[in-house]
Structure formats: structure tokens, C-alpha cells
Amino acid sequence: MVVSAMLLAFVLNVTVFSQVQHLVSQQQLSNEFREELAAGTAPVSEGDFNDHLLADGAPVAILTIPSLGVNEVLVEGTSSGVLKSGPGHRRDTVLPGQAGVSVIMGRAAAFGGPFAGIQELAPGDRFHVRTGQGDQVFQVIGVRYAGDPLPPAPTAKQSRLILETARGASFMPSGVAHVDAQLVDVAKPAGLRQARFAGLPPQALAMASDTSTLWALVFALQFLVAVEIGAVWAYRRIGAQKTWIVFLPLTLLAGLYVADQVTILLPNLL
Secondary structure, rough: HHHHHHHHHHHHHHHHHHHHHHHHEEEEHHHHHHHHHHHHHEEOOOOOOOOEOOOOOEEEEEEEHHOOOOOEEEEEEEOOOOOHHHEEEOOOOOOOOEEEEEEEEOOOOOOOOOOOOOOOOOOEEEEEEOOOOOOEEEEEEEOOOOOOOOOOOOOOOEEEEEEEEEEEEEOEEEEEEEEEEEEEEOOEOOOOOOOOOHHHHHHHHHHHOOOHHHHHHHHHHHHHHHHHHHHHHHHHHHHHHHHHHHHHHHHHHHHHHHHHHHHHHHOOOO
């Protein structure tokens, strides 16, 4: 019963509830970021308007790809837990539209799969990124995979944006897909960044899992075991019918909690 509940909860979490969670998170992030844009306090560096380091999951831009129907709020950070909310900006790179190279990672299947179709982009396709420095228009250079040559490095007045997601069948990634795009206008000044690639935590890299919340998985499993112990006790004391009515929802809830924590252990671009 426990194993069945966990498997059912995992499938439901990945295919259904994660999509709902993504929609709710995006709505909240959209409201927050649009308020910052209206107030002129949207971030243009690694710090916020008060020079405090941006927290993981803080909104930093809005990505719009009309040809794919994508309209996503981008958040700071690229760990598996952060990418549950939407595509994430890798901390060691500049923001989209600024001089240099910016890297954005997004999921291909779970939690809305916002980057599921980016490999369909063709050279010449255009999309927009709205940041605290205005609306940035990018033009796709091409799609590349492991082993493909890198495009020429951008000049001091150019801005390059790289979109990254999992390559392969849904929930069965075989590598990483990269979509390179170039800003069509002159790049904006780059804000101060403290993060460096060498200093990024392992969970912030492409196809990495996040083990920093293993403690939460332990508590989730303990909750599930406690529910099952209570179900056995209730079955013997008050009978099967009342036990099913009370403990079936609790078992599913505990299973979903466990499944959510297990999902974080999966590759962040899944």
C-alpha cells in the first residue's frame, strides 16, 4: 500500500501537480516582477534595489517567445528546486541584454516544461526578454548539442543569450540542448556580479540534482511512515471503513510530499 501510494503520488506530482504548481508560481512571480518594473526597482545586477544579494527564486526578467507560445518569468538561480518555479538565470552570467553572455536554464517536461519546444527554434527567429533595463530583442543563431562548435565570442558591445534544456524524450534526457541567440541592438551595461563559474554549487549546473534538501525528504518519509502506523492502529481499533475514509487522503498527501522531495533529486532540466 505504501509503495503503491508513493508511486501513484510521484506520477501525479510530475505529470499533473507540478504543472499546477508551476502556473501558480508564475502568476505570483509575474505580479511581483511587474510591480518592480512599475516602481523602477527591478534588478539589473546580482543585487536588488537595496544592494542586497538576490535570493534564489527572485524574479529577474520576462521571456517571451511568440512562435512557441512561451511567456515565462525568469528567476535567479538554476538548482532543481528553483527551476520548479520557472526558467532560471545562472548567477555567474550577466542578465539578458547586458554586455557578455547570459545563460538561462529551463525544464523540458516537468513543472510546466517551459523549454520543451526551444529546440524547434530556427536561425533568424526572434524573441523578447523584458528586464529592468527595458525590452531586449534577441535573434536565434542556432541550436547546438554536445560536441558542436561554439559560436564566436561576443564583442564588448554585444550580448549573447544561451537557452539550455534537456535533450531527448520527455522524462528520459540524453543530454543538454543549447539555443544561442544574439541581441539585435547594442548591449546594455553589465551590472556587478559576485558569483563566478568556479564558485557555483554543483546543483546549479546543467543536468545536476539538488541534494541540499535531503533532510526534507527524511522528514517526508517519517511523516509517511507515521501515517501508515496510524492506519494500522486505526484498522484494528475502529474498523476498515473508517480507516480508509480518514487515512487514504493522508496517505496520498504524505506520498505527494515525498514525491515532491524526490523530484528535486532529479536532473534540474528534466
